[in-house]
Amino acid sequence: MTDGYPPLILENKAYYCVECGKCSSICPMNRGEHGISPRRIVKKILENYEIEVIEDQWLYSCLICGLCDEVCPSMISFSTLIRELRHRALQSGNRKLCSKSGLLLQVGGIMMRPSLKQNRLDWLPKDTKISEKGDIMYFVGCLPFFDVIFKDIDPKTIDIAKGTLRMLNAAGIEPIVSNNERCCGHDQLWSGDIVEFEFLAKLNVEHFKELGIKKLLVSCPECYETISKYYPKYIGDLDFEVIYTMEYISELIDEGKITMKIDEMKVTYHDPCSLGRHLNIYEPPRNVIANIENLSFIEMPQNKESGPCCGVSAWITCDRTSKEMQINRLKEAISTGASKMITTCPKCLIHFLCSLKQRPEEEKDTMGIDVIDLSTLASKALEIPQREGQ
Amino acid sequence: MDNMFKPRIIAFCCNWCSYAGADLAGVSRFQYPPNARIIRVMCSGRVEPRFVFRAFEKGADGVIVTGCHIGDCHYISGNKKAEERMKLVRYLIGILGLEEDRFRLEWISASEGQKFAHVMTAFINKIKELGPNPMFGKIEEGTECQQ
Numbered sequence: 001m002t003d004g005y006p007p008l009i010l011e012n013k014a015y016y017c018v019e020c021g022k023c024s025s026i027c028p029m030n031r032g033e034h035g036i037s038p039r040r041i042v043k044k045i046l047e048n049y050e051i052e053v054i055e056d057q058w059l060y061s062c063l064i065c066g067l068c069d070e071v072c073p074s075m076i077s078f079s080t081l082i083r084e085l086r087h088r089a090l091q092s093g094n095r096k097l098c099s100k101s102g103l104l105l106q107v108g109g110i111m112m113r114p115s116l117k118q119n120r121l122d123w124l125p126k127d128t129k130i131s132e133k134g135d136i137m138y139f140v141g142c143l144p145f146f147d148v149i150f151k152d153i154d155p156k157t158i159d160i161a162k163g164t165l166r167m168l169n170a171a172g173i174e175p176i177v178s179n180n181e182r183c184c185g186h187d188q189l190w191s192g193d194i195v196e197f198e199f200l201a202k203l204n205v206e207h208f209k210e211l212g213i214k215k216l217l218v219s220c221p222e223c224y225e226t227i228s229k230y231y232p233k234y235i236g237d238l239d240f241e242v243i244y245t246m247e248y249i250s251e252l253i254d255e256g257k258i259t260m261k262i263d264e265m266k267v268t269y270h271d272p273c274s275l276g277r278h279l280n281i282y283e284p285p286r287n288v289i290a291n292i293e294n295l296s297f298i299e300m301p302q303n304k305e306s307g308p309c310c311g312v313s314a315w316i317t318c319d320r321t322s323k324e325m326q327i328n329r330l331k332e333a334i335s336t337g338a339s340k341m342i343t344t345c346p347k348c349l350i351h352f353l354c355s356l357k358q359r360p361e362e363e364k365d366t367m368g369i370d371v372i373d374l375s376t377l378a379s380k381a382l383e384i385p386q387r388e389g390q
Numbered sequence: 391m392d393n394m395f396k397p398r399i400i401a402f403c404c405n406w407c408s409y410a411g412a413d414l415a416g417v418s419r420f421q422y423p424p425n426a427r428i429i430r431v432m433c434s435g436r437v438e439p440r441f442v443f444r445a446f447e448k449g450a451d452g453v454i455v456t457g458c459h460i461g462d463c464h465y466i467s468g469n470k471k472a473e474e475r476m477k478l479v480r481y482l483i484g485i486l487g488l489e490e491d492r493f494r495l496e497w498i499s500a501s502e503g504q505k506f507a508h509v510m511t512a513f514i515n516k517i518k519e520l521g522p523n524p525m526f527g528k529i530e531e532g533t534e535c536q537q
Binding site: 100101102103106107109110111113115116117118119120122144145148149151 | 438439440443444446447478481482484485486487524525526
C-alpha cells in the first residue's frame, strides 16, 4: 500500500500526516518572518516536490526544537525528517548559513584530523583531582572553545566543567579528563553533514576504547543526546554507559554524598530542547535545584514539554526571530519574579546572554535577570559544606 | 630533509597600507623569500578567524595578517577590530594544539617596504624552524558553509 511513496516519507512514516496543521501553528519559526511549515514540507514531499524543499534556504531555519513532534497526533518525527532533508540539501549544493561565518563548525572540522594534538586542558584548576586511568571519564565537549570564541559575551562556559569536576571531587570521584577528545559532532549531524559526524564519532569512540572506560559522564545536553542516541545509531553499539551528569549528581545527592547551600534567591529553570523534548529528561535538573538549600524554585508558565527553544540550533541561523524568542523567554522568566534563570545547556546560556547584552541601555532596568548554568550554580553552593569538612 | 621544506605562507594584506607596502618592497627590489602567497583584503578587519583556520586546514604552514598602523586605518577602526579578532585566533590556535608562532599580526604602512621584507623573512625563517603544519593530513573533504 505504501509502495508509491517517496523513501523519505516511508522512513519517517510521514504518510500518517492527517494535515491537522498543529505542527505549523506551534512552530516558533512559522510565527516569525520565515513561514516555515512542517506540514507544508511533508505535503510537498508527498507530492514529489522534494527538490523544491531541498533547494529552499528556509530549510535551515528549523530549530529542531521538537515542538511539532510533541503535538503531532500521528507521531511523525519532523526533526528526523528535517535532518534527512538537510543531508540531501547539502549533497545537492544548498549550503547552510552559519553564524560567526561558520567558525564553530570549522573547529569541529579541524578536530577531524587524527594527527591533531590538542592542548585543551589549560583551564583545569590546580585543586581539581583527575585520574589518568579508570572506569569513569568526564566528557568536557566544546566548553573551552566557547569560552574563547564568545569572550565578548563572557558566558564563562568553562565554569560548567570546573563546577562539574568540583561536585564529582566532593563526592570522592576522580574522573578521567582527556586531552584528546573531539567534538561530539552534534552540529555536524543536525546541519546534515553526516560524513563529518561519523568521522568524529569514530575518532571519539576509538579514543574511549583505548582508555577502556566503562562510564562516560557528559554535562552538555547536546553532547549527551548525540553520544547516547546517535552514536549507536550511526556507528554501532557502544561498550560503555553514557550518563548525564545531572542524573548522576542527583543520585549522589540522594545518597547523601553531596550537600548544597546558597544565599536565599528565587530561581526558575529553562529546559533545553535536547534534554527535554528529545530525551524526556525533566526531573534530574529540577531535583538538583530542589536540593540546593535556600533556593526557591518557581516554574515558568511554559515549562517541560511546552518550553520554547532558545532560538538558535547548531549555530546555523541567528536572526530577528531568534532574538525575539530569546527576549520573550527572558521576559517570561522575569515575570515569575526570579532573579536567576537556570539552564543546563551551554548554548542556551550563550544565546540568552547574547540577547541580554544586546538590549538597549534604557531597557537594562526591566531586563534584570541573570542566566546561569546549573553546574556553575550548584558548585558555588557546594563551597560551604566542603570547607566545613576540611 | 629540512632544506627541502618549503613553507607555504598565507599573507592577508590590507589594500590601503600593507599591500602597498608589499608593492613598495617589490619595486624597491628588497629581497625576501618567495614562500608567501599574498591575499589582498580591503581591510585587516575583514579577515575573519575562519579565514585563518581555513588556511591552516588547507595546508598553510603559517598565516600572517598585516594592516595599517593603529590610528591609520582607512576605515577608522578596522584594524582595532582585527586586533580583537586575532587575539581570539591566537587562543584558539593554542587550544587546538598548533604552535602560536605559526600565526602573526603585524602593522605595516605603505611606506614600509623594508619592514615588509624584514617581517616576511623573519616569519618564514621561524616557520622553517617549526617545520610543516602538523594538522595537515589527508582526510575526507568536509562541506563548507555558505558565505
